[in-house]
Amino acid sequence: MPETMTNSRQCRQCKQCGACCRKGGPILNREDLNLVRQGHIRHDQLVTIRQGELGYNPATGRLEPVPVELLKICGQGGGWTCLFFAEEENACTIYAHRPATCRILQCWQPEALLATIYQNTLRRLDLLNPRDPILAEINRHEQACPGNLTELLADTGRTGDLSRLTALVRADLAIRAEVAQRFGLSLAMEGFLFGRPLFKQLAGSGIEWVEGAGGKVSLTLHPEGISFVCTLKGIKSGELLNSALPPAP
Ligand code: SF4
Numbered sequence: 001m002p003e004t005m006t007n008s009r010q011c012r013q014c015k016q017c018g019a020c021c022r023k024g025g026p027i028l029n030r031e032d033l034n035l036v037r038q039g040h041i042r043h044d045q046l047v048t049i050r051q052g053e054l055g056y057n058p059a060t061g062r063l064e065p066v067p068v069e070l071l072k073i074c075g076q077g078g079g080w081t082c083l084f085f086a087e088e089e090n091a092c093t094i095y096a097h098r099p100a101t102c103r104i105l106q107c108w109q110p111e112a113l114l115a116t117i118y119q120n121t122l123r124r125l126d127l128l129n130p131r132d133p134i135l136a137e138i139n140r141h142e143q144a145c146p147g148n149l150t151e152l153l154a155d156t157g158r159t160g161d162l163s164r165l166t167a168l169v170r171a172d173l174a175i176r177a178e179v180a181q182r183f184g185l186s187l188a189m190e191g192f193l194f195g196r197p198l199f200k201q202l203a204g205s206g207i208e209w210v211e212g213a214g215g216k217v218s219l220t221l222h223p224e225g226i227s228f229v230c231t232l233k234g235i236k237s238g239e240l241l242n243s244a245l246p247p248a249p
């Protein structure tokens with residue numbers, strides 16, 4: 001945690017240090033709808049965290065399956081820093097149009113922000129035309145490849161059988177590739193429409209993946225990872241704390 005955040009309880013006002021912006025982009029809520037409608041934030045600058053996917057809950061300090069779908073501003077270059085943070089100026093490039101979460105955040109007294117977590121959040125459907133044919137593809141993807149892998153990881157760890165998980169990971173990629181080609185989607189737009197690929201959610205779970213010819217992903221159980229995966233079975237979501245599973249970017 002950056003020094004400024006560590007000492008944040010001693011602050012009484014924002015020093016505009018940018019530490020919060022470097023810790024990750026904000027989740028959007030319904031107050032932010034017009035920011036997207038007016039073009040201040042584009043769809044392809046958002047990544048969907050699907051219901052059930054692991055995400056960092058600042059209220060508990062733990063990685064937990066998120067109870068509702070979330071839309072989050074992407075990071076920069078695969079890192080954590082919010083896409084809209086300009087390092088050179090140490091400033092937000094959309095400051096006048098920053099999301100509600102950024103306006104509420106006072107790192108020295110986080111209670112107001114913590115009270116809003118998972119409340120009133122935007123979903124993909126809020127940002128899409130109800131007649132858009134892509135909705136049927138999102139629905140097909142959700143049915144075929146749900147975001148919550150916890151139970152399946154637990155079963156896989158117990159049995160050592162990777163076949164169901166492998167089939168799911170490949171179905172996820174196949175749907176993405178097919179729809180991306182048919183609709184001419186960018187990778188960034190794919191992140192908004194379908195969230196993170198399932199295989200990217202496996203990092204640190206004890207299951208390794210390799211990408212072969214034609215983007216075909218194969219999974220293997222890491223010898224030291226099996227026991228970890230087994231511990232997923234029957235635990236409460238909050239007990240995922242000490243896992244190496246990363247939160248969604
Ligand atoms: S709210 Fe963010 S920018 Fe302001 S002092 Fe805290 S960490 Fe720094």
Ligand code: SF4
Nearest residue numbers: 021082084085092102
């Ligand atoms: S939108 Fe602006 S204020 Fe909010 S996290 Fe990103 S850079 Fe920081």
